[in-house]
Amino acid sequence: MTQVPTFTLSLLHPRYWLTWIGLGLLYLLVLLPYPVIYRLGTGLGRFSMRFLKRRFHIAQRNIELCFPDMNREQRDHMVLKNFESVGMGLFETGMAWFWPDRRIARWFKVSGLEHIQKARDNQQGVLLIGVHFLTLELGARIFGIHNPGVGVYRPHDNKLMDWIQTKGRMRSNKAMIDRKDLKGMIRSLKQGDIIWYAPDHDYGPRSSVFVPFFAVDKAATTTGTYLLARMGKPAIIPFTPRRLEGGKGYELLLHPAVDNFPLDDEVVAATYMNKVVENEIRLAPEQYMWLHRRFKTRPEGEPSLYQTVD
Numbered sequence: 001m002t003q004v005p006t007f008t009l010s011l012l013h014p015r016y017w018l019t020w021i022g023l024g025l026l027y028l029l030v031l032l033p034y035p036v037i038y039r040l041g042t043g044l045g046r047f048s049m050r051f052l053k054r055r056f057h058i059a060q061r062n063i064e065l066c067f068p069d070m071n072r073e074q075r076d077h078m079v080l081k082n083f084e085s086v087g088m089g090l091f092e093t094g095m096a097w098f099w100p101d102r103r104i105a106r107w108f109k110v111s112g113l114e115h116i117q118k119a120r121d122n123q124q125g126v127l128l129i130g131v132h133f134l135t136l137e138l139g140a141r142i143f144g145i146h147n148p149g150v151g152v153y154r155p156h157d158n159k160l161m162d163w164i165q166t167k168g169r170m171r172s173n174k175a176m177i178d179r180k181d182l183k184g185m186i187r188s189l190k191q192g193d194i195i196w197y198a199p200d201h202d203y204g205p206r207s208s209v210f211v212p213f214f215a216v217d218k219a220a221t222t223t224g225t226y227l228l229a230r231m232g233k234p235a236i237i238p239f240t241p242r243r244l245e246g247g248k249g250y251e252l253l254l255h256p257a258v259d260n261f262p263l264d265d266e267v268v269a270a271t272y273m274n275k276v277v278e279n280e281i282r283l284a285p286e287q288y289m290w291l292h293r294r295f296k297t298r299p300e301g302e303p304s305l306y307q308t309v310d
Contacts, residue, residue, distance in 0.1 A: 005166045016160040021223035022044055023164060030094040034107055037091050040246030045087025046080065052291075056083070059290040066214035081286035088243065089134035096137035097168025108142045112239075112254025116147050116194070119257065127191035127225070127234040128260075129273075130241075131200040131280050132289040135250065137169075139241020140196055142252050144172030149194030151176045152185065163194075179187050182227060189232030199225045200277045202297050210299055211271040214278060219299035226269035229261050236261055239277055242284040253283070 030037060037215035049056055059082055062076050070078070095104070119126045128149065130136060140151060151173050156162035165177055174193070177184050185195050202208075202220045229236060236258040242251050258276060262268040281288050295305045 005163050005170075007163065011160050011163060016158075019158060019160045021158075026090070026094040030091060030098055034249070035247045037095070038088070041088035041091040042084040043087065044090070044159055045084040048087060048228075049080075049083045049159065052086075052308045055291040057308070058306065059083075061308070062290045062292075065216050065305060069214050078286050079290075081292050082288070085134040085243070085287045086291065089137075090242075092135055092138040096141040097164065098170070099141075101172070104142055105145065107249035108252060109249070110146060110252045110254070112144065112256075113146060115235075115237050115254050115256055119237065120192070122235070125192050125232055125234040126194040127189065127228055127232065127236045127277060128194055128196045129225075129236060129238040129280070130196055130198050131277050132198055132292065133241055133284065133287050134289055135241040135243050135287060136198075137249065139239070139252055140169065141172050142241070142250070143196070143239065143254075147194055148172060148174045149196055150174055150185075150188050151196045152198070153177070154179055166241055174241050183222065185228055186231045189228065189234045194233075195228070195234070197225070197228065199273055200281075200294075201292055202294050205297050208297065209270050211260070211267060211274055213274045213294070216295055216305075218299055218302070219274070219295055221270040221274055223270060224267045225273045226263070226266040230263045230271070236276075237267050238280050240280050240283050243287055246280060 029040070032040070056079065059079050060075065063070070063078055063082075067075070067078075116126060126149070128143070130139065133139065143149070144151075151169050153165075153169070153176050155178060156165060169176060173196075177188070177195075185197070188195055199222050201222075203222050205220060207223050208220040209223055210218040211221050213221065225236075228234070238255045238258070240253040240255070242253065244250060262272055293306060298304060
């Protein structure tokens with residue numbers, strides 16, 4: 001488990017100077033009033049569509065695969081709104097890392113905290129099921145203000161970025177844990193901790209099974225949720241951090257604990273969890289990270305679903 005990181009002089013090496021400049025600029029921008037940040041963020045997202053062509057086509061393809069009943073106009077509109085969220089996601093990361101608690105609380109409404117309290121009353125750990133919304137950094141920050149927990153993450157290759165993101169996330173969390181440390185997560189759940197966990201991405205063929213996800217009948221899905229639920233016996237509570245239209249702020253929705261999660265079969269469990277994830281995404285589909293190649297891993301012998309993108 002990672003505690004508050006220690007600054008070292010090696011982070012001042014010239015190789016990190018551009019990163020320092022970028023972080024400094026982000027820090028200054030998020031000092032602006034939120035309505036200005038909202039306009040800048042959505043505008044930056046629309047502007048980035050011109051340059052992030054590959055990601056644009058990945059988002060288009062993912063939405064086409066997941067929502068085949070949408071017509072072309074509806075899909076194009078969702079892609080546009082999704083890129084606005086991409087631009088906002090950059091600013092929201094800075095807000096999560098640099099804003100004081102009182103400023104974040106001013107722009108957030110939180111509902112469903114009683115579901116966490118119920119798990120605590122039952123002396124259970126909590127497996128907090130998040131998905132990769134572009135608001136995830138900010139959502140995790142506001143949740144941690146109310147209920148500090150343990151965040152699951154992948155250490156950043158850039159040492160400075162790893163230091164700043166860990167420091168930022170630790171502003172309202174107890175610790176961070178590498179997503180590969182399954183034993184550490186189980187141990188934390190048994191101790192009654194809250195583990196923030198996102199089972200929605202394609203993490204490759206290892207420890208995955210192929211089950212339906214939206215309209216894709218064979219999506220590589222992690223079996224990690226099944227193992228954590230089986231071994232840690234937590235309350236499984238989904239949560240959704242959602243940005244409100246028109247720069248009106250955010251709401252954090254904590255949902256009731258999942259009932260009757262299957263603990264006897266990893267394929268059944270992964271199928272069940274994908275339904276939970278789908279329900280979360282449907283609450284703010286344009287704010288989901290569609291730029292990720294969610295269906296990059298295919299069953300042996302089956303062609304890529306991104307042939308026109310690759």
